[in-house]
Amino acid sequence: MITILIRTLIIYLTLLVTMRFMGKRQLGELEVSELVTTLLLSEVASLPITNQDIPLSYALIPILTLMALEVILSGVLLKSRWLKKLLSVRPSILIRKGKPDPKAMEQSRISAEELFSRLRQKDVTDPADVEYAIAEPNGQISVILKATARQATTKELGITPTERGMMHLIINDGQVNEQNLTLSGHDRRWLEELLKAHKLTERDIFLLLCDDGGKVRILPRRAS
């Protein structure tokens, strides 16, 4: 098992360094160390399941070691700036004030075609409209438009609309969701009065939604 432990450490460190150098494009939503752990765990865990000849410890030791290393590393990364700089992928600015940065694009290995495609996916057709386009550590590209290209906000228009918050699903297929009822800032009595006013029972309702502003939307099970 000593060999397995040492091999696990070597493979973990090798993958960590490899993934770090592969950069943002390969990462998806995960941090480097998370991706490495996920890759290794899925392989290691299946070993004793598919091969009856090897002891369970051949998977248990690497799994526990990887889990511990991952948590320790994430904890250490919070404290150590130097290590964070070394192991974590940093965001890089691909477009600054409408001008693409070829050096940053080269470092992130993002071609102009790919950058333009990513911009189009965000409904941007002209890079000149972009104040900043940033390649994020998780592989995504954040686009911040110039003030002239942005849709005007209600603040800029001098309008103060009512804050509606979010819609809470209070009744779903005749079943009351008590947690959402409380979250919406109402109680059972309010719901009973509402149903009474609409001459409905809980069972008659397919969906009952209520937003933070108090606006209610009722969808009965059968159109009356």
Add this chain to the structure above:
Amino acid sequence: MKSVWLSFGVLLLVVLLVLCNAGYVNHTVKNMKRMANDLPLSPDSGTEAQLDNILRLLDSHEAGLGLSVSFPLIDRVRELTDSARAYAQTGDKAGYASSRAMLIDAISDLNRLEKVTVKNIM
């Protein structure tokens, strides 16, 4: 940070378990190897009893060894001990000598993963 310390504890525990297991496996294999090396080059009247002792030692430590030694390796040692015993019983000197040599190799394989060498790791 609680989870970090907990993970640190788990890692220490894993290392400790691995080291203890390595000590146990190495000790058991060392004893078996000594017994196998003590076997005469040609079978004599005491050879079968010596092979029985090796089998008994293997039986008594099979559960412990099975935690970290792959089952085909343990089975191989058992098979070779049985085969050496059969050759000793029939007086087949060549067969016995071959089985004896293979048994010593098979016993050495039991703790291959507990030896920190470049060859094993790579």
